[in-house]
Amino acid sequence: xxxxxxxxxxxxxxxxxxxxxxxxLDQTLLPWRKEWRPLTTLADAEHAILTMQVRGAxxxxxxxxxxxxxxxxxxxxxxxxxxxxxxxxxxxxPTAVNxxxxxxxxxxxxxxxxxxxGQQRINAAWREADAIAAEDADNxxxxxxxxxxxxxxxxxxxxxxxxxxxxxxxxxWLATAGHGTALAPIYAAHQAGLPVHVWVSETRPRNxxxxxAWELMEAGVPHTLMTDNAAGLLIxxxxxxxxxxxxxxxxxxGDVANKVGTCLKAxxxxxxxxxxxxxxxxxxxxxxxASGNDIPIETRxxxxxxxxxxxxxxxxxxxxRQIDEGHSVYNPGFDITPAALVTAIITEHGVxxxxxxxxxxxxxxxxxxxx
Numbered sequence: 001x002x003x004x005x006x007x008x009x010x011x012x013x014x015x016x017x018x019x020x021x022x023x024x025l026d027q028t029l030l031p032w033r034k035e036w037r038p039l040t041t042l043a044d045a046e047h048a049i050l051t052m053q054v055r056g057a058x059x060x061x062x063x064x065x066x067x068x069x070x071x072x073x074x075x076x077x078x079x080x081x082x083x084x085x086x087x088x089x090x091x092x093x094p095t096a097v098n099x100x101x102x103x104x105x106x107x108x109x110x111x112x113x114x115x116x117x118g119q120q121r122i123n124a125a126w127r128e129a130d131a132i133a134a135e136d137a138d139n140x141x142x143x144x145x146x147x148x149x150x151x152x153x154x155x156x157x158x159x160x161x162x163x164x165x166x167x168x169x170x171x172x173w174l175a176t177a178g179h180g181t182a183l184a185p186i187y188a189a190h191q192a193g194l195p196v197h198v199w200v201s202e203t204r205p206r207n208x209x210x211x212x213a214w215e216l217m218e219a220g221v222p223h224t225l226m227t228d229n230a231a232g233l234l235i236x237x238x239x240x241x242x243x244x245x246x247x248x249x250x251x252x253x254g255d256v257a258n259k260v261g262t263c264l265k266a267x268x269x270x271x272x273x274x275x276x277x278x279x280x281x282x283x284x285x286x287x288x289x290a291s292g293n294d295i296p297i298e299t300r301x302x303x304x305x306x307x308x309x310x311x312x313x314x315x316x317x318x319x320x321r322q323i324d325e326g327h328s329v330y331n332p333g334f335d336i337t338p339a340a341l342v343t344a345i346i347t348e349h350g351v352x353x354x355x356x357x358x359x360x361x362x363x364x365x366x367x368x369x370x371x
Contacts (some may be wrong), residue, residue, distance in 0.1 A: 007137050007178030012036065013130065014153040019073075022066050026053045027174060030266060031214035032311045039063075042071035042085060049092040049099075052206065056175020057248040057284055058136050061098030064089045065132045068101040068106045069125035082107055094296040095257055095334050097249040097286040104133055118360040137178030139281040139348035147185025147244070147279055147346045148192060153223075154241055154275065155194055162195035162222070164241045166231065169203045169259035170211040171246025171279065181246040183215065185346065190221045198223040200242060201231055203259055205331065228261055231317050243269050254339030254354030255292030260291040260332050266341040278337075278354065279346040287363055292336035302329035 001027045009027040023036045028051060033156045037053065039045050045067030048054045054063050071085035086103045093099055109128045110116075116124055171182035180187065189196050198216055200223050203209040209225065216223040226234070234240050243265055249257040256262070256278050269276040289295050306329065307319040323329075342354035 006154050007141065008173045009133075009137065009176075009178045010054065010174050011062065011133070011177065013133075020069070022070070024048055024054050024063070025174070027055055027211060028053050029317065030174070031210050032315065032317065039066065039070060041097060042067055042074060042088065045070055046088060046092055048276050049089070055208070056171065056181075056246070057096040057098040058140070058176040058181065059074070059174075060093055060096045061102035061283065062090075062129070062133045062136055063262050064099050064128075065102040065106045065129035066144075068103065068110075069122060069129050072122045072125050082110060093298060095248045095298045097289075098281075098283050101283045105132065133177040136176055136283075139276065140176050140179035140181055141280050142348040143181055143281065143346050144179055144184030144188040146350050147277070148188040148194075149184055150241070150275070150277065150289075150318075150344075150346070150351065151189045151194060151196070152192075152348060155189075155244065162197045163189070164197055164239055165203070166199040166234070166240045166243045167212060168201050168209070168231075168243075168262050168265055170208040170215070170217040172212055174211050174215060180215075181281065182244045182277075183212065185244065186216075186221060186278065187219060190219065194307045196221065198215065199231075199234060200225050201228045201261065201265075202226070204228055205360070206300075207309075208259065212248070231265050232268045235265075235272050236273065238272075239271075240269075240274060242275040242277065244277040244279055247278050247284050247345075248334060249282060249289065249295050250278070250285045250345065250354075250359075251289040251291050251295060252287045252359060253284075253291045253356045254342060254345070254359060255295070256337045256339070256342055256345075257292065257295045257297070257334045258337065260335045263337045263341075266337045270341050275343045276341060277335075277344055277346055278342055282347050282349060282362060285357075285359060285362065290340065295334075295336060298333040300331045300333045302331055305329045305331050331355070 012023040014021045022039045026035050067089045075081045106128050172180035199211045200209045211271045213225045237356045247258050266276050312318040339354040344351045
């Protein structure tokens with residue numbers, strides 16, 4: 001998928017005489033069933049984020065932005081409504097910084113337009129959410145282009161075989177408004193004719209790796225689904241050339257919060273001196289978090305471990321209990337990979353060292369662009 005192509009997206013926007021319309025691809029049903037669901041209320045947007053009908057830091061931010069517009073459609077336009085809507089959405093997922101970033105952007109945009117009231121204010125919220133979605137897709141396309149150069153350089157060191165890549169969780173177009181983050185360079189490489197093979201970990205207990213496998217199959221990219229715990233074996237056997245993952249939040253010092261299990265892969269990669277890349281838009285950087293110690297780690301429901309989700313013989317969604325309620329369960333959604341284990345961060349602005357001075361320069365560049 002090239003940067004210039006219209007990217008695939010897990011959301012659909014339309015306008016009609018009846019008003020604005022937003023639909024999402026329900027990711028809790030994938031890879032077994034592809035179903036689009038309308039979001040018509042603030043509660044719908046909250047539910048979609050909380051239950052992971054939408055997931056991935058960039059997409060969570062986009063849906064939160066649309067959630068503001070949906071909330072304004074339901075409530076009288078008074079001074080406290082915007083804050084209340086933002087607070088409800090901000091409470092849904094604590095780790096993904098794009099959530100707060102998008103909410104702040106939409107709210108600041110609306111507060112800068114005090115002359116707008118009623119439907120004008122609602123329309124302005126929809127337009128800003130549309131702009132956030134479009135910018136995310138464009139930024140992710142740029143990530144793909146920058147990452148492609150890295151993959152081409154690695155491929156040049158062994159041109160006799162396909163490039164062997166490993167990823168964790170799902171950071172493809174399903175997790176963004178288009179292109180993906182970690183998968184964007186892989187799609188770009190495939191589109192450019194670069195032979196690649198991707199090792200895809202399950203990412204239990206939510207099994208987001210199944211979404212990556214689904215995406216790659218749809219795109220015709222060679223891949224192999226593996227158990228999470230096979231990563232170290234493959235890396236130590238020399239069957240991996242580079243690792244590339246997404247991020248839910250990056251601290252000012254370069255520490256990275258991503259789906260739990262990421263740090264283990266980074267440790268194995270460092271032992272073998274393999275490149276470990278993090279692909280993320282600059283909106284994922286949180287300069288209010290000095291280090292990974294300041295990033296909140298979401299603890300998810302114990303039932304995600306107590307039950308296994310799938311489909312039965314009739315291809316109906318089903319859950320199977322694998323452990324009873326008497327067992328203590330620990331289910332963190334994320335872990336922290338220290339900056340020292342990260343080779344570089346691939347952003348829409350280019351490839352940047354995971355170090356505080358480089359990230360600070362990126363922040364200054366962003367501020368200059370915004371002005």
